[in-house]
Amino acid sequence: MDVVATMKGKFGRLRARGDQFSVDTKEQFSSRWMAKIGSDEAKAVLSEVNGGGQSPAVVAATVPDKKAAAALKVAEARVAELEAEVAALTAAAAKAEEAQEEAPEKEAEAEKPEQPAEAQESETDDESAPRRRRTR
Secondary structure (H helix, E strand, C coil): CEEEECCCEEECEEECCCCEEECCCHHHCCCCCEEECCCHHHHHHHHHHCCCCCCHHHHHHHCCCHHHHHHHHHHHHHHHHHHHHHHHHHHHHHHHHHHHHHHHHHHHHHHCCCCCCCEECCCCCCCCCCCCEECC
16 A cells, blocks of 8 residues: 655654655554545645645746746755755664664673683582582
8 A cells, every 4th residue: 555654754764744655554554644645635745745746946947037936946956955964864863773772682792691611629518419619
């Protein structure tokens, strides 16, 4: 089922409002932050996120004022820069999250006490018992 994120959420990775992706089962679908592609809610989100479905360059081409058209083109370039920055930050956040999930496992391994090498003979009160001493 193809869906669109109506707000931030996590499905496989962090999803931003307007991201389109697929879910395999109805159980994976969350009406809290997803809408089915083609629904009125999905259309509204996509229209809002995509500026009514037109890129700033298309809008700039239809604007008669040359200064406004130039400003729209500059804005489009800035949006592209910001989208690249968001992608980089999202990737860094995902790496940090993975590292944080792995950290408790590494700490648990580091805290495990070492096992004694082998028992050695030592004196005991019982003469018939084997005499062993543990080494540390």
